[in-house]
Amino acid sequence: xxxxxxxxxxxxxxFNYVFLTLFAVLCLLPLIHIFAVSLSxxxxxxxxxxxxxxxxxxxENYEQVMGSRNFLRSxxxxxARVLTGTSLNMILVILTAYPLSKTPRVFKGRTxxxxxxxxxxxxxxxxxxxxxxxxxxxxxxxLGALILPNAVPIFSVILMMNFxxxxxxxxxxxxxxxxxxxWRVLWHIxxxxxxxxIATLTLFSAVNHWNAWFDGLxxxxxxxxxxxxxxxxxxxxxxxxxxxxINPQDLQRLSDRAIRGAQIIVATVPILIVYPFLQRYFIxxxxxxxxxx
Amino acid sequence: xxxxxYMKRAWPLYVxxxxxxxxxxxxxxxxxYGVVIAFQDFSPAKGFxxxxxxxxxxxxxxxxxxxxxxxxxxxxxxxxxxxxxxxxGAIILALLLNEARLVLFRRTIQTxxxxxxxxxxxxxxxxxxxxxSAGGILNQAIGALGIKxxxxxxSNDWFRGTVISSGFWKNVGFSTIVYLAALTxxxxxxxxxxxxxxxxxxxxxxxxxxxxxxPTIVLLAALSLGDVLQAGFEQILTLYSxxxxxxxxxxxxxxxxxxxISAQYSxxxxxxxxxxxxxxxxxxxxxxxxxxxxxxxIL
Numbered sequence: 001x002x003x004x005x006x007x008x009x010x011x012x013x014x015f016n017y018v019f020l021t022l023f024a025v026l027c028l029l030p031l032i033h034i035f036a037v038s039l040s041x042x043x044x045x046x047x048x049x050x051x052x053x054x055x056x057x058x059x060e061n062y063e064q065v066m067g068s069r070n071f072l073r074s075x076x077x078x079x080a081r082v083l084t085g086t087s088l089n090m091i092l093v094i095l096t097a098y099p100l101s102k103t104p105r106v107f108k109g110r111t112x113x114x115x116x117x118x119x120x121x122x123x124x125x126x127x128x129x130x131x132x133x134x135x136x137x138x139x140x141x142x143l144g145a146l147i148l149p150n151a152v153p154i155f156s157v158i159l160m161m162n163f164x165x166x167x168x169x170x171x172x173x174x175x176x177x178x179x180x181x182x183w184r185v186l187w188h189i190x191x192x193x194x195x196x197x198i199a200t201l202t203l204f205s206a207v208n209h210w211n212a213w214f215d216g217l218x219x220x221x222x223x224x225x226x227x228x229x230x231x232x233x234x235x236x237x238x239x240x241x242x243x244x245x246i247n248p249q250d251l252q253r254l255s256d257r258a259i260r261g262a263q264i265i266v267a268t269v270p271i272l273i274v275y276p277f278l279q280r281y282f283i284x285x286x287x288x289x290x291x292x293x
Numbered sequence: 294x295x296x297x298x299y300m301k302r303a304w305p306l307y308v309x310x311x312x313x314x315x316x317x318x319x320x321x322x323x324x325x326y327g328v329v330i331a332f333q334d335f336s337p338a339k340g341f342x343x344x345x346x347x348x349x350x351x352x353x354x355x356x357x358x359x360x361x362x363x364x365x366x367x368x369x370x371x372x373x374x375x376x377x378x379x380x381x382g383a384i385i386l387a388l389l390l391n392e393a394r395l396v397l398f399r400r401t402i403q404t405x406x407x408x409x410x411x412x413x414x415x416x417x418x419x420x421x422x423x424x425x426s427a428g429g430i431l432n433q434a435i436g437a438l439g440i441k442x443x444x445x446x447x448s449n450d451w452f453r454g455t456v457i458s459s460g461f462w463k464n465v466g467f468s469t470i471v472y473l474a475a476l477t478x479x480x481x482x483x484x485x486x487x488x489x490x491x492x493x494x495x496x497x498x499x500x501x502x503x504x505x506x507x508p509t510i511v512l513l514a515a516l517s518l519g520d521v522l523q524a525g526f527e528q529i530l531t532l533y534s535x536x537x538x539x540x541x542x543x544x545x546x547x548x549x550x551x552x553x554i555s556a557q558y559s560x561x562x563x564x565x566x567x568x569x570x571x572x573x574x575x576x577x578x579x580x581x582x583x584x585x586x587x588x589x590x591i592l
Binding site: 006009012013016017019020021023024025027028030031033034037048051092095096098099100102106107108113114116117118120122123124125126127128129130131132133134135136137148149150151152154157158176181182183186207210211212213214218229230232233236237257260261263264267268271275278279 | 299302303305306307309310312313314316317319320321322323324325326327328330337340341386389390392393394395398401402404405406407408409411412413414415416418419420421422423424428429430433462466493494526527530531545548549552553558561562565566568569572573576577591592
């Protein structure tokens with residue numbers, strides 16, 4: 001460890017700590033502001049008097065949001081989407097990555113298959129043809145429209161495949177000699193040895209499903225089928241608060257701004273809950289994707 | 294080894310890959326076939342196969358539209374500014390974080406600055422629409438300093454700047470990860486040797502740390518080429534309004550409006566195909582450059 005003890009170096013350290021602290025605080029201030037607004041009463045929130053601490057503290061904005069039938073319905077759709085979508089993603093990623101991680105000698109045709117997937121990742125048919133395909137398959141207004149089109153996240157397949165390729169070949173060879181099938185090899189050797197990678201990709205898939213909203217917007221023609229982020233768009237971006245379905249008398253006592261803030265915070269909480277796990281894994285996840293060979 | 298012997302062992306591999314193949318065929322390749330709508334007068338009733346062919350008419354019409362040049366240049370201006378801001382910011386932040394010796398401090402800062410990356414553009418957009426509104430906290434704050442309030446999202450003077458800086462807010466922290474990983478890989482012996490030879494702190498940063506992450510910088514510069522047509526669709530769709538179409542309308546938002554709001558499928562399909570084609574070329578070029586100059590391969 002080198003210690004730089006001259007005054008200029010110390011001055012730099014001081015500046016550095018202050019700068020980084022300010023930068024991090026600046027990143028969070030908008031969130032803190034909205035949080036404070038969401039806990040404030042009507043007059044201070046509407047009048048714009050709240051900065052970073054609630055005024056006329058109240059939980060009623062949250063009570064109204066959590067008591068809103070439309071909001072809870074969209075929340076249920078999002079939860080269903082995350083559970084089914086993430087499971088489907090992971091099953092397909094593992095099943096697809098395993099054969100692709102073999103050499104062309106073990107898995108004849110690997111080269112063709114890999115290019116089949118890579119080309120599908122690089123060339124995009126585009127929004128309109130994709131929409132028309134989903135519609136022609138009769139998926140509009142179904143959960144299928146949200147989970148099937150991206151059921152195979154190809155980049156994740158490639159990361160998983162690269163991870164599988166680093167599993168020592170000797171384990172597999174001896175198992176195969178002992179008569180184990182590829183199913184058993186995948187289940188008893190590859191999956192247990194790849195849990196960190198699987199955890200990373202699972203978390204990423206879940207976060208993506210939770211955050212996705214554009215597919216809900218185009219594939220759900222009935223707003224009753226909107227997942228939460230899409231629902232929030234109608235409330236937050238197009239400012240159509242009638243969608244929330246809060247009793248007009250109740251709404252008079254509250255601030256639109258604070259209600260919107262409360263919904264933003266509710267949508268953020270699940271991310272904050274998984275965030276510590278995400279952070280533990282995503283660095284390894286990034287390295288998974290970085291420089292191979 | 295006969296085919297039968299080979300298959301006796303290998304058949305599960307083919308069974309495993311079938312579901313993935315079906316999904317990709319249906320939801321990636323079938324839409325690729327669907328790009329034919331760009332050369333048709335497409336009607337949903339007749340489908341991809343039954344609609345009449347009209348050759349390049351959609352493209353001729355598209356290139357004659359005044360919007361076309363606008364969405365193309367807006368896309369490039371916004372995306373390139375974002376890439377430059379994001380990468381330069383990430384390198385500087387990573388270097389500063391690397392110089393901060395207190396591990397706990399460094400971890401805390403990292404945790405805080407990565408967070409916006411994991412929030413959706415609906416959540417971040419909702420926050421931005423609030424804090425950037427006419428009476429929002431930002432205008433209040435600069436008002437207290439005696440600066441005139443601005444329509445950050447509603448004026449053509451500010452919209453691009455707002456998009457670039459809010460994109461920076463969401464992504465710069467996360468972009469530091471790759472550089473931080475590269476920085477930890479630098480052998481500390483190099484620093485010690487240089488220190489013994491009398492190199493001060495800033496000379497070491499200049500002559501050891503920066504050259505140490507040069508391959509990473511080259512790699513990310515090459516890979517970012519594949520993103521120059523991605524100006525941030527979800528972000529702009531959340532933040533923009535007709536008042537800022539002149540500076541903020543990009544290819545993707547235009548395709549969405551023309552195709553899915555006005556149901557002019559063929560015209561939107563032509564714009565989309567134009568983008569897909571150039572985008573494909575750019576990605577292939579970026580991977581080639583990354584391989585050539587940074588030894589990076591995805592396979």
